[in-house]
Amino acid sequence: MKRYLWVGMVMWLAFCSLSNAENLHFATKVTPPFAWETKGRAEGPLVDVLKAICKRGQFNCVVEVMPWHRGLTMAANGELGGAFPQTTGLPEREKLFYMTEPIVQTAYAVFGNTATHIVFHQGRDLAGHTLLVAGPSGSLATVEQTVHDLKLAGVKVQVVRNNITVLKMLAAQRYGVDTLTVMNRDDAQSLIEEYKVKNVKWLGDLKPIYYSIGLSRRKVSPDVAQRFLKITHDLLSDGSVSIILKQAGLKSTMPQ
Known part of the structure; x- marks a missing residue:
């Protein structure tokens, strides 16, 4: 009986962990060789980098390809969790988005x-x-x-x-x-x-130029944003991002 109670508790905790995971909906645009759309799905090395960040941070992430002006506006207004690729060094963007460190150069x-x-x-x-x-x-x-x-x-x-x-x-x-x-x-x-x-x-x-991922300041809490940014830094530092980008012939800002 105790064994069944223990198994049930583990399953309940796992369910709670998943249900409490942060949901992040991102917009991207068709910009090969960084990101593109195949049969309605977002693909490309920057999409793969985002997936790696979300996997490590246990975020529930969705990426949607859409016209850039619409996606950027929706994210800036808080209708979406973020948008990428974002050009770094633009003060007007940094007022609207939490920006990761530069990812690709x-x-x-x-x-x-x-x-x-x-x-x-x-x-x-x-x-x-x-x-x-x-x-x-x-x-x-x-x-x-x-x-x-x-x-x-x-x-x-x-x-x-x-x-x-x-x-x-x-x-x-x-x-x-x-x-x-x-x-x-x-x-x-x-x-x-x-x-x-x-x-x-x-x-x-x-x-x-350098591209990064932007999280909407109107949609994403500071705590979640800082965790996302920290994970991005870790993946850049340990070479994970460099491996993903190198496979596509692109160069990381922290090449290993």
Whole structure:
């Protein structure tokens, strides 16, 4: 009889543990090679990193792929628990989200048509050119900030719906052979390969960027957020994140 009571107590405690686990609903966007959607499911190395964090922290996590502006707005308003990938170093984002340490490093890069003779070394080399940039996005914010900070003259920015459209317009010389774009380097190279875009080449990196995971300050309690951030730090430090990202050809901010 005592044995059955003991087994029953263990099962009850396990049930209570599961029912008390924190439920976290995240939004992400289609940004290969970081995250994408397959048959209605979110997949990709950043999704795998999130799953590893949730498993160690015993969080009940759900990831939904949706248009970035909608997902980011819902998370900021407290309708969702968080959103990723988040570009680090944006003060306006940090007011709305608890941000993990940077998880993956990449860069905003400049791409042009293969027929262009433009040589890119630094931000000042963008002066006088038309730039096709997807927006709203971190790429657009970076271009606007670069133009402002460097007081670049003659820069014309054409905002386009998404990155693949930008690359196709660039390849077709829609605005001329010397039109350029700025976008995430790994994202661009993945799209070029996936959609077999020809006549587009990398010209150089404009600015290093780092992606993290953001937890909604309106939805997630400070205690839960700090535990999530601590687990992320531990997984970065012990090399778990590096292993996940390396399998996808990406670089962790704490490579082992």
